[in-house]
Amino acid sequence: MTEPYLKPILPDDQEALLTGDAARAEMRRRSRRGFLTGGVAAAAAWGIWHTIRYSAPVDGLQRPLRDGLRFDSEVSRHVLGNKRLAPTFPVDKAVSDVRLNGNIGIDPVIKFDTWRLQVTGLNSASSSPQYVSDVNTYKYSEDMALMDQDPNADAYGDTGGSLDSQDEESVVEPGLLLTLDHIRALPRVEMITQLKCIEGWSEIVHWGGARFSDFVAAYKGEAAALPKYVGMQTPNREYYIGLFKEDALHPQTLLCYEMNGEPLSRDHGAPLRLVTPIKYGIKHLKQIGKITFTDDKPADYWAENGYDWNAGH
Amino acid sequence: MSHNTDDAVPDPSLESAASPAEPVTVLRRKHRVASRWMHWINFPLLGIMIWSGLLIYWADSDAANLHPHQTYRIGLGSWTLFRFFPDGFYAKLNMPFRLAEGMGWHFFFMWFFMINGVAYALYTLISGAWREIIPSRHALRDAWLVVLHDLHLRKDCPPARKYNGAQQIAYTAIILAGAGSLCTGLAIYKPVQLHALTWLLGGYECARFLHFWLTIGFVLFFVIHILQVVRAGWNNFRSMVTGYELTEEILPSQQKTEPDTL
Numbered sequence: 348m349t350e351p352y353l354k355p356i357l358p359d360d361q362e363a364l365l366t367g368d369a370a371r372a373e374m375r376r377r378s379r380r381g382f383l384t385g386g387v388a389a390a391a392a393w394g395i396w397h398t399i400r401y402s403a404p405v406d407g408l409q410r411p412l413r414d415g416l417r418f419d420s421e422v423s424r425h426v427l428g429n430k431r432l433a434p435t436f437p438v439d440k441a442v443s444d445v446r447l448n449g450n451i452g453i454d455p456v457i458k459f460d461t462w463r464l465q466v467t468g469l470n471s472a473s474s475s476p477q478y479v480s481d482v483n484t485y486k487y488s489e490d491m492a493l494m495d496q497d498p499n500a501d502a503y504g505d506t507g508g509s510l511d512s513q514d515e516e517s518v519v520e521p522g523l524l525l526t527l528d529h530i531r532a533l534p535r536v537e538m539i540t541q542l543k544c545i546e547g548w549s550e551i552v553h554w555g556g557a558r559f560s561d562f563v564a565a566y567k568g569e570a571a572a573l574p575k576y577v578g579m580q581t582p583n584r585e586y587y588i589g590l591f592k593e594d595a596l597h598p599q600t601l602l603c604y605e606m607n608g609e610p611l612s613r614d615h616g617a618p619l620r621l622v623t624p625i626k627y628g629i630k631h632l633k634q635i636g637k638i639t640f641t642d643d644k645p646a647d648y649w650a651e652n653g654y655d656w657n658a659g660h
Numbered sequence: 661m662s663h664n665t666d667d668a669v670p671d672p673s674l675e676s677a678a679s680p681a682e683p684v685t686v687l688r689r690k691h692r693v694a695s696r697w698m699h700w701i702n703f704p705l706l707g708i709m710i711w712s713g714l715l716i717y718w719a720d721s722d723a724a725n726l727h728p729h730q731t732y733r734i735g736l737g738s739w740t741l742f743r744f745f746p747d748g749f750y751a752k753l754n755m756p757f758r759l760a761e762g763m764g765w766h767f768f769f770m771w772f773f774m775i776n777g778v779a780y781a782l783y784t785l786i787s788g789a790w791r792e793i794i795p796s797r798h799a800l801r802d803a804w805l806v807v808l809h810d811l812h813l814r815k816d817c818p819p820a821r822k823y824n825g826a827q828q829i830a831y832t833a834i835i836l837a838g839a840g841s842l843c844t845g846l847a848i849y850k851p852v853q854l855h856a857l858t859w860l861l862g863g864y865e866c867a868r869f870l871h872f873w874l875t876i877g878f879v880l881f882f883v884i885h886i887l888q889v890v891r892a893g894w895n896n897f898r899s900m901v902t903g904y905e906l907t908e909e910i911l912p913s914q915q916k917t918e919p920d921t922l
Contacts, residue, residue, distance in 0.1 A: 364686055364687070364688075364911070365686070365687040366684045366685060366686050366687075366911070367684055367685055369687075370685050370686055370687035370906060371685060371906065373687050373904075374687055374898075374902070374904060374906050377902040377903070377904050378898060378901070378902050380902070381898075381901040381902035381903070382901055382902075385700070385901050388700070392704050396704075396708075399765075399768075407760065408760060408761065408764045409761075409764065411768065412761070412764030412765060412768050413764070415764065415767060415768035416763075416764060416767060416768075419767050423850065423853070427850060427853035427854070428853065429853065431852055431853050431855060432852070433851075433852045433855075434852075434855060434859075446726060446727075448723075448726075541864065543851070543864065545719075545759070545763075546719040546720055546722070546723070546759065547716070547717070547719055547720030547731070547868070548720065548723075548726070548727045548730055549730075549864060549865065624852065625852050625853075649760075652760060653760030653761060653764065654760045654763070655763065655767075660850055660851050660852040660853065
């Protein structure tokens with residue numbers, strides 16, 4: 348005898364076989380039950396989809412999905428941590444012409460010799476010679492003649508920063524006003540890492556600058572505890588990012604002033620930009636104006652537009 | 661469909677005395693309740709993962725001219741035959757400028773896709789159902805005969821079992837593809853903290869390449885799967901919902917009673 352078409356797969360199949368009309372009747376009963384259950388399950392699935400799809404957005408993303416990103420970020424921070432280093436590459440793997448993919452917040456005509464790095468939120472800073480009672484009173488200057496010389500001036504379009512908005516900040520914030528030489532005085536490191544854009548593309552880039560952790564060590568002062576977050580913004584405050592303190596202090600997070608051994612170009616964020624290969628490119632703020640150490644989660648340009656605040660690898 | 665035709669051929673010497681036994685309709689259990697639930701739960705989950713994945717791929721395709729030979733394409737070196745996907749494709753599906761939303765969905769439902777997939781794999785291993793799915797020794801030859809039969813190039817089909825060789829190969833491959841999607845996805849998602857995995861998969865770009873082609877594989881599987889389900893008919897489809905199938909069989913009891921009717 349050949350094997351039955353279907354072998355019994357569970358013990359209760361050993362029950363007496365139903366045949367003929369009894370089998371057909373039982374099949375009808377089971378079909379009714381199965382398709383009803385299936386219908387209810389399908390309706391529930393549709394309900395879940397519909398609820399999420401039409402939830403009110405939080406910072407440009409439906410609330411359940413936003414909560415999901417926060418949950419993912421917490422899982423990642425607590426399970427994976429941030430201790431590992433991003434892979435580094437030999438210098439000949441670095442691209443010579445690094446892709447330009449965003450200029451939001453870059454002021455096309457800011458005079459670099461009037462550029463200062465504003466640093467607030469370091470309690471211990473008052474003993475430093477660079478300490479001022481309100482960093483917000485500092486005014487950057489623009490050289491409108493640069494507009495004609497800059498071959499990329501058109502590229503800035505209407506996102507091109509104007510420093511007018513620097514008047515809007517009325518809060519008094521004591522802190523440091525540093526020049527690029529202060530940053531250059533810190534140990535210089537070179538790093539060849541992969542820049543990963545959240546859009547999908549990636550490029551290996553040869554960076555040069557100072558470790559953020561060295562910068563903090565130099566200006567934090569003795570025994571002062573750092574707040575939970577680090578926020579950064581451009582001089583015109585049009586682009587801004589936030590980092591967890593641990594990620595800012597990661598040994599590969601740089602205050603970068605060189606690319607391929609040359610000073611940064613304006614388009615790539617001169618005079619000083621952030622580089623952190625443990626984050627997507629959206630966190631690599633160009634043309635840093637102010638760094639804020641704070642316990643309040645800093646606003647983040649792309650996180651306000653639907654993206655993950657953490658954006659970490 | 662009688663699968664016991666050999667047994668059904670009566671002894672010629674008895675032919676004049678007895679009529680051959682007629683097959684009877686039998687109710688047989690086919691699919692376990694857990695397999696059915698996990699199968700159907702996977703359907704919308706995979707759908708959401710593919711759809712949200714396309715929202716993410718759009719952002720890469722949008723400025724494709726800036727990285728024309730990177731990752732999602734058919735080509736070699738700096739020669740590209742086809743770039744995934746053309747603008748019109750995304751436009752038709754209302755996909756442009758939804759990268760953030762796509763990531764939101766993708767990184768929300770990845771948990772459920774993973775949990776369902778891992779639960780299915782564990783259940784299949786523990787229940788012993790893997791024995792039905794894992795390709796048997798003759799699966800390749802079997803699968804070839806099934807393909808020839810389905811393309812109407814061959815009349816007879818290999819003997820029916822719960823899953824034929826082609827099904828065994830397809831179902832095993834799709835489970836491995838699910839595991840591959842999970843691993844390549846993690847390698848892309850956390851390429852620094854999970855760098856060992858990313859490295860094993862050939863690096864960041866390679867992991868993205870594999871993740872993409874596994875998804876294409878899911879879509880191809882889906883199309884063929886649907887065609888085969890339509891071909892196999894209602895009784896088969898119903899068994900994936902109810903767990904039971906009606907078969908036409910000649911039961912051992914019928915054969916035993918035949919000589920008595922003389």
